[in-house]
Amino acid sequence: MENKEIVFSVIVPIYNVEAYLEDCINSLLNQSFKMFELILVDDGSTDNSSVICDMYQLKDNRVQVIHKKNGGLVSARKEGVSIAKGDYAVCVDGDDWVDREYLQEIKQIIDSHSPDIICFNHYEVNGKTVRLRNIPFRKGLFTKKDMEKEIYPQLIRNERGAAFPPTIWAKIYKMGIYKDEQSRVDDRIKIGEDAACTIPCMLRAESVYILDKALYYYRRNNISMTKARKPISWDGPELIEAHLRERIKENGWDVQNQISRRTVQALFNVVKTQFYGKCRYIQIKKDIKENLHRGVYYDAIRKSRFKLLSTTGLFHFFLKHGIVFPFYVLSIVK
Numbered sequence: 001m002e003n004k005e006i007v008f009s010v011i012v013p014i015y016n017v018e019a020y021l022e023d024c025i026n027s028l029l030n031q032s033f034k035m036f037e038l039i040l041v042d043d044g045s046t047d048n049s050s051v052i053c054d055m056y057q058l059k060d061n062r063v064q065v066i067h068k069k070n071g072g073l074v075s076a077r078k079e080g081v082s083i084a085k086g087d088y089a090v091c092v093d094g095d096d097w098v099d100r101e102y103l104q105e106i107k108q109i110i111d112s113h114s115p116d117i118i119c120f121n122h123y124e125v126n127g128k129t130v131r132l133r134n135i136p137f138r139k140g141l142f143t144k145k146d147m148e149k150e151i152y153p154q155l156i157r158n159e160r161g162a163a164f165p166p167t168i169w170a171k172i173y174k175m176g177i178y179k180d181e182q183s184r185v186d187d188r189i190k191i192g193e194d195a196a197c198t199i200p201c202m203l204r205a206e207s208v209y210i211l212d213k214a215l216y217y218y219r220r221n222n223i224s225m226t227k228a229r230k231p232i233s234w235d236g237p238e239l240i241e242a243h244l245r246e247r248i249k250e251n252g253w254d255v256q257n258q259i260s261r262r263t264v265q266a267l268f269n270v271v272k273t274q275f276y277g278k279c280r281y282i283q284i285k286k287d288i289k290e291n292l293h294r295g296v297y298y299d300a301i302r303k304s305r306f307k308l309l310s311t312t313g314l315f316h317f318f319l320k321h322g323i324v325f326p327f328y329v330l331s332i333v334k
Contacts, residue, residue: 007110008036008103009086009175013076014094018048020219025056027097029063033104036090038063041080044070049094074196075187077168081179089178091169092216099215106172109209113141116205118172119165121214132214135165139212147208148253156199156244156258159305161265161312164202166195170216177201186243191236192266200247203255232273234291237266241296263300267292268315271324275331288324 010028014021028038040053040063053065066079081089088110092098099105109118124131142151157163178201185196202208241263248255271292274284291297301320306313318326 005035006037006086007033007107008088008090008172009081009084010036010038010090010092011041011077011080011084012039012092012094013041013043013073013080014045014049014053015043015070015073015076016045016047016049017094017221018045018052020095020097020221021049021052024092024094024097025052025063027100027102028092029056029060030100031098031103032101033107034062036062036103037084037086039066039080039084040064041066041068041076043068043072043076071187072190072193074182074185074189074193077182077197078185078187081175081182084175084179087175089173089175091171093169093218095219095221096169097217097219099217102215105211105213105215109211113207113209115141115207115209116174116177117201117208118211119208120170120211120216122167122170122216122218123214124218124220126220130217133165133218134214135170135210136162137164137210139210142208142210144206147202147205151202151208152253152255154258155202155253156195156255157261157265158254158258159261159313160307160310161261163262166192166198167218168194168198169218171198171201173201177204181247184243184247186239189236189239189243191232191269192240195262196240196243199244203248203250229276230273231277232270234270234294237263237270238294238296240266241300257303257305260300260304261306263297264304264306264316264319265312267297267301267319268327271319271327272330275328281328285324288327289322292319292322 042050042053050067057063057065068079106118119135121134124133151164154162155164181197181200189196244259271288274288306316
């Protein structure tokens with residue numbers, strides 16, 4: 001395929017998803033819109049995922065495969081976008097799939113409006129249960145002025161804990177914006193890595209289009225890292241806060257306070273998962289209190305303001321006063 005014909009570069013990071021991978025790839029290669037490249041990034045898989053990738057590369061000249069040492073989702077996406085030639089970047093996870101008209105629907109919006117970012121609804125699939133997840137904003141085109149008024153006040157986290165959906169795979173980006181922002185995300189970030197890229201992208205965008213259609217099927221994979229019952233590292237929220245502070249200099253729209261609120265909300269999960277460990281409650285409680293006094297976390301907890309009558313406000317109160325028992329209760333609820 002000639003470079004000038006490539007509208008979309010579809011980047012699929014892959015790690016040990018052989019049970020779902022062919023469904024994902026087939027849904028992409030069977031698109032009604034054909035002018036795209038498919039970049040499969042095998043992130044050191046130890047199952048048959050790498051073999052499946054190579055098989056599709058032999059069958060279809062739109063497919064390129066990168067085999068790399070395991071480094072995590074961020075590093076895989078970086079590898080993929082480093083060779084991308086399309087005008088727009090499309091991210092699809094290896095255990096998900098998309099509607100046959102996915103790219104065609106997006107192309108029609110590009111032809112009509114040429115937005116920097118296109119967002120859309122998605123279906124969440126958990127076994128045989130399928131739920132529509134709707135973006136809770138008006139649909140259609142947003143100019144920069146529209147974004148400043150309607151999206152930015154809760155882009156990262158407002159006082160009720162609400163935020164614009166940060167998922168990287170439910171959006172399509174002009175290549176220049178995505179490539180630059182993805183390249184800056186720290187490879188060490190394992191939880192919340194989507195937001196580290198999408199938030200700066202949204203702030204850089206001059207226009208955004210929200211499509212009132214669900215074109216993406218997100219599979220809740222219970223063996224994924226975010227679902228595993230093991231303690232989440234304390235370093236993640238700190239790394240993301242440092243990244244966002246570096247990338248976002250604006251003081252309008254309460255952005256800097258939104259970053260603090262995001263850090264606090266990320267701590268909810270970190271604290272809860274500490275009780276997945278094997279230490280005794282009293283030791284875990286001590287460790288939690290010590291980590292909550294890290295400079296970044298101490299400042300974020302005390303600077304943040306939430307609506308107290310909201311669930312988020314209640315758990316912020318618990319963190320602020322060192323009350324960890326409610327998080328223990330959450331940890332034992334299946």
